[in-house]
Amino acid sequence: MQNWRLSFPTTCVAIVMGVVLLAGSNGCKRKPASDGGSIQRAAASAKLAFWHIQSYSPTKEVVASAVSRFRARNPGVTVEEVPLSNDPFKQKLKIAMGAGSPPDVFHTWGGGALKSYVDAGRILDLTPALNADPVWRDSLYPRALDFCSFDGKVCAIPTDVTAVGLFYNKAIFERLKLDPPQTFEQLMGCCEKLKAQGVIPFAMGNSDKWPGAFFFAYLATRVGGTGPFRMAASREKDGSFADPCFIRAGEMLQRMVKADAFPPGFNGMNFDQARRLFFTERAGMILMGSWLLAYAGKEAPEMADKIGCVPFPVVENGRGSATTVIGGVNAGYAISSSCANPVAAIALLKELSGEEAARQWAATGRIPALKGDIALAMISPQSAEIAKIVHAADEIQLYYDQALPPRLAEKHKETTQNIFALTTTPDQAAKEMENLALEMAAQK
C-alpha cells in the first residue's frame, strides 16, 4: 500500500490538470448573443474575465475604480480582473487566443496586432453597440477610434492616446541661447551647439528598437507624407517600402548618428538609461511618447517646469505636413467574439471609456481618447503642450510597428536599428522591408 499513498496525490494532480487543459481548450466557443438594441442590465450571475496591463499605480487605480463603478451598477456580474505586465500579457493573450479561451474583455493597442485577431475572427464587432448609444459614440476621439477600426467596423474602444513629441530641456536651451528647432537643419545646428557645450544632444535608448523607429517614422512622414507608408502597408497602387522617402529618412538618421547626435552606445541602452540622461540634465532633447511626462512626474518632479515640447521639425522640400503627429492608442479595450455576456462586457467598456474614467486618466498625465474640447478641458497642465500638438494635428500617423502586421513590424524595428548602428545602408534596409512585404503578400 506504500506506493498507493505516494502516487495518489500526484495522480490526482495529473488528472485535475488534464481536465483543466481539456476544459480550457474547448471552452467558450459560443457565438455572441446578437446585440443590436440598447444596453440593458446584464444577465444575473454573469462573469467577465478582464485582462489589462495597468498593473502599476496610478493607472492601476483608474481601472480598479472603473471596475468598482461597474460592479455597483451591475451587481449580478462578477468581474475577474487580471492585471499583467506588458510582455507577459502579449504572450498570455496569444496563447489563450490559440487555445480558444480568450478573456472576455482585454487590453489592446489597436493597429496591426488587433487586426490579426480581427482577421482570425476572435473579436466582437462593436459598431452596433456604438450606434445604439450615439452619446457615447460621439464623445470618443474619432482618430483614436480609427486605429481600432477595420473595414468600417469598430473593434475596440480606445481610452487614451499617446503621441511622440520633441521634448527639450528649457533651462539648457535658455542657458545656451538656443531655440527649439523647427526644421531639420536647425535640429542639426542645435545638436552641434549642444555637443560643443558638452551636452548630449539627444537621449536615446535604442536597444528596445522602438525609440529609433520614432525618428524613422517622423522623418519619413515629413519627407513623403503619410501616403507612402499607407500604400506600402496595404500594398495598394504600387506602394512600396523602397519608396524614396524611407531611404531619405534612413540617410538623415545616419547623418545624425555620424554627427554624434546620440550618446555613445545608444543602441545598447534602454529607455530607463536614456530617460536618466534627460532627467539628470545631461541630454538636451529626447524624442519620446507623451508617457515621458508621467515618468517625469514620478522620477524627477523638479524637472516639471523645465520640460518643453515642440512638434517634430519639418524637412526642407518635404511633402509631408508640418503638423502630422506620430502617435497611437496607449490603451483600448476589445471584447472577444467568444464572450458569453457581450451586454455586460459593453457596459464595462463604457465605464472604462466614460468621462469619469477619462478625468482620472487625465489626472495621471494621460491624454484621454475623447473629443478635443472635452479632452483638453480635463488635461493636466504638464501634458497641455503635447495634448495641444495632438489636437492641432492634421493627421495622426500610427506608430509604424503598431500599424504593421507583427512580422513586418519586427523587421521594421530590426532594420531601423541596423540603420542607426550603421551596419546597413538605408537602401539595403528598404529593400529588406520590401522583400519581406512581397513575400508575405505572395503567401496570402
Added chain:
Amino acid sequence: MRGDENRIAWMFVAPALALYALFVMVPLCQSFWFSLFDWNGYSQDMKFTGMRNYAALLRDGVFWGSLWRNIFLLAASLVVQLPIAIILAALLAGPVRFARVLRAGLFAPMILPTVIVALLWIFIYDPVDGLLNGLLGGIGLQSLRRGWLGEATTALPAVTVAVCWRYTGFHMILFAAGIVNIPAETYEAAELDGASAFARFIHVTLPGLYPVIRVSALLSVVGSMKYFDLNYLMPSGGAPDRATELVATYMYREGINADRWGYGCAIAVALCALTLATGGIKLWLDRRRSQPAGV
C-alpha cells in the same frame, strides 16, 4: 516474485512518468505537429506545409548565425567558466580565511533573479555612467571605452562574460563538493613524496575531480545550447545585427513577437534535436575516453 517487484517498481515510476509525459512529451509532440503548419498561433486557418518550415530554416541565415553564437557561448563556458570554477574551488578548499563567506559570495550570482543580474550588468556596461567605462577612464584607458552592449562586435562577448559570471559559482560548488570527496590520504601521500601544491593540484585534485568535470561539462554543453535568459534581457530588445541572438531567443522572437508560431515551433524542434545531439556526442566522447582507463 520478480514480476511483482517489477509491477511495484512501475507503480512507483508511473506518476512521475505521467507528469513527464503530460508536461514534456505531449508539448514536444505538439510542437512538432505545429511546426508542420504555416500558422500564427491563434487564427482558424492553419495551412499545412509539411516540412517547408524546416526547409526555410536550413536557408535562414539568422538561424545559423544564432547557432554559431550558441557555439561561441558553449566554447566560452567550457574554456573560461569551468577552469575558473575548478581553480576557485581548489583555492577555497585550502586553508583560506573566510573560505565559507567567499564561497557563498561566489555562489550568490546563481541565486539572484536573472532580471536583477541583467540590470546589474546593464549598469556595469552603461556607456555613459557605467562602472566599466568609468574604470577604463580612471586608469587612463579612455580609448577602450565602448558602448559595450550596443555595438555588434562587443555585445556578444559582453553578455557572455555576464553569463559566465552567473554560472561559475554554481560549478565551483560542484567542484568543491568533489574535492571534499577526494581521500585526504592521497594528498598526504603526495605531500610525503614531496609534491608541491601545484603538483598536488595537477596530479591529485584534477584526476580526482574527473567525474565531476564530466557532469559539469555536460551541464555546460546542454545549458549553452538551450540558453535564453541573459541574452534575451541584455540588451533588452536585442543588439544591432542580432549580435546577441541565440537559437532560443530567435525562437521566441519568431514564435511570439513575429506571429510565426509554426516557424517558431520548427526552431524549437531543431533546438531540441541539436541539444540532444550535442549532449549525446559529449557523452559518447566521455565513454570512449574513459574506456581504456576504466577497466
